[in-house]
Amino acid sequence: MPQTTNTILMIRPVHFRMNEQTAVNNYFQEELDLKNAEINRQAQEEFDAFVEKLRAVGVSVIVEDDIESLDAPDSIFPNNWVSFHENGDVALYPMFAENRRVERREDLFLRLEEEGFIINNIIDYTEAENEGVFLEGTGSLLLDRINKKAYCALSARANEDLFIEFCEDFDYAPFxxxxxxxxxxxxLPIYHTNVMMCLAEKFAVICLDSIDDKKERKLIVNSLKEDGKSIIAISEAQMHHFAGNMLQVQGHSNQRYLVMSQAAHKSLTAAQIAEIEKYCPILSSSLETIETCGGGSARCMMAEVFLPKA
Incomplete structure (x- = not known):
C-alpha cells in the first residue's frame, strides 16, 4: 500500500475569507485589514500559482471550483471533509463549523468517476454532528498507510470514540x-493534527514540543522509530509558520516531493532542509493570505486521491 499519491483534488475558492465559526478554536487565524473580495482575489492568485507549481513537476491536480451559492469560506481545505482510499472506499467526516458542512459535495465524486476512478463504498460519519461529535478528515487523522497506523491529536475537532471507530472500520492501529x-x-489544544505533524514515507516532521505529556511523546516517538522513520523535530515557532503542515506527493517518474508553503520553507533551518532533502526535494509556494485568514496551509488544501482506476 503506497504512502503517497500522484493525484490530488483541490477546490478553487470563490468566497474565501476569515471564517468566524472556525476562529473560536483555530488559533492560527488572523484578521486582515482588507475587504473580503480582495482577500478572495489574493487567495485565488495564491491557489492558481500553487496548482501550477504542482502540475509543473507532474502532480495530477484535479481542480474544481467552489460553488458561489454555498458561501463556504473554507472550501479551499477539502481534506477535512473527505478521504479517498485505495480499496475504493470514501469517508465523509463530521465538521465542527456549521458553515463548513455545505462543503461536502457528492458531485465531486462524479467528477472523479469521470476521471476514471472507482468508488465502491461511501462510509459516512456525518451523523455524529447531531451529537456534537467531530473528526475532521486528514486534518485530524494522520494515516501511515504502509504500517496501518493512524495518529490523532485530540481536540474539539477530533473525538476519541469516533477516531477509534474510524480505525476499526479502516483497519488502522490508533495512536x-x-x-x-x-x-x-x-x-490549549491544537485544532488539527496535521498542523503539528507530517508523515512521509521514510520520515516524519513533528512538533514534539507541543506534546506536553512525556509518556504520550515517548509513545509517538517510539512508534515512528519502530517503523524506521527519521524524525525531524520542529519548534512551536516553526509550527506557527505551518512547518508541520506539509504533504509528500508524487510527480513525474514517481519522484517524491515534500510540499509546503513558502512561510514553512523559510522557517526551516539549513539542517532541517538538508535532512528532508536526503529523501526528496521540497516544493513550496506562497500562501500568505490563505494561511493568515484560513489558519491552514499547503497540506490542508490537498485531498489525496488513492482510489483505484478503472
Whole structure:
C-alpha cells in the first residue's frame, strides 16, 4: 500500500475569507485589514500559482471550483471533509463549523468517476454532528498507510470514540495524544493534527514540543522509530509558520516531493532542509493570505486521491 499519491483534488475558492465559526478554536487565524473580495482575489492568485507549481513537476491536480451559492469560506481545505482510499472506499467526516458542512459535495465524486476512478463504498460519519461529535478528515487523522497506523491529536475537532471507530472500520492501529500550543499564556489544544505533524514515507516532521505529556511523546516517538522513520523535530515557532503542515506527493517518474508553503520553507533551518532533502526535494509556494485568514496551509488544501482506476 503506497504512502503517497500522484493525484490530488483541490477546490478553487470563490468566497474565501476569515471564517468566524472556525476562529473560536483555530488559533492560527488572523484578521486582515482588507475587504473580503480582495482577500478572495489574493487567495485565488495564491491557489492558481500553487496548482501550477504542482502540475509543473507532474502532480495530477484535479481542480474544481467552489460553488458561489454555498458561501463556504473554507472550501479551499477539502481534506477535512473527505478521504479517498485505495480499496475504493470514501469517508465523509463530521465538521465542527456549521458553515463548513455545505462543503461536502457528492458531485465531486462524479467528477472523479469521470476521471476514471472507482468508488465502491461511501462510509459516512456525518451523523455524529447531531451529537456534537467531530473528526475532521486528514486534518485530524494522520494515516501511515504502509504500517496501518493512524495518529490523532485530540481536540474539539477530533473525538476519541469516533477516531477509534474510524480505525476499526479502516483497519488502522490508533495512536492518540494531545498536542498543545501557547495562546495568551495558556496551553490549549491544537485544532488539527496535521498542523503539528507530517508523515512521509521514510520520515516524519513533528512538533514534539507541543506534546506536553512525556509518556504520550515517548509513545509517538517510539512508534515512528519502530517503523524506521527519521524524525525531524520542529519548534512551536516553526509550527506557527505551518512547518508541520506539509504533504509528500508524487510527480513525474514517481519522484517524491515534500510540499509546503513558502512561510514553512523559510522557517526551516539549513539542517532541517538538508535532512528532508536526503529523501526528496521540497516544493513550496506562497500562501500568505490563505494561511493568515484560513489558519491552514499547503497540506490542508490537498485531498489525496488513492482510489483505484478503472
Amino acid at each position: 492518540l495524544f494531545t498536542a498543545n500550543q501557547t495562546v495568551d499564556g495558556k496551553r
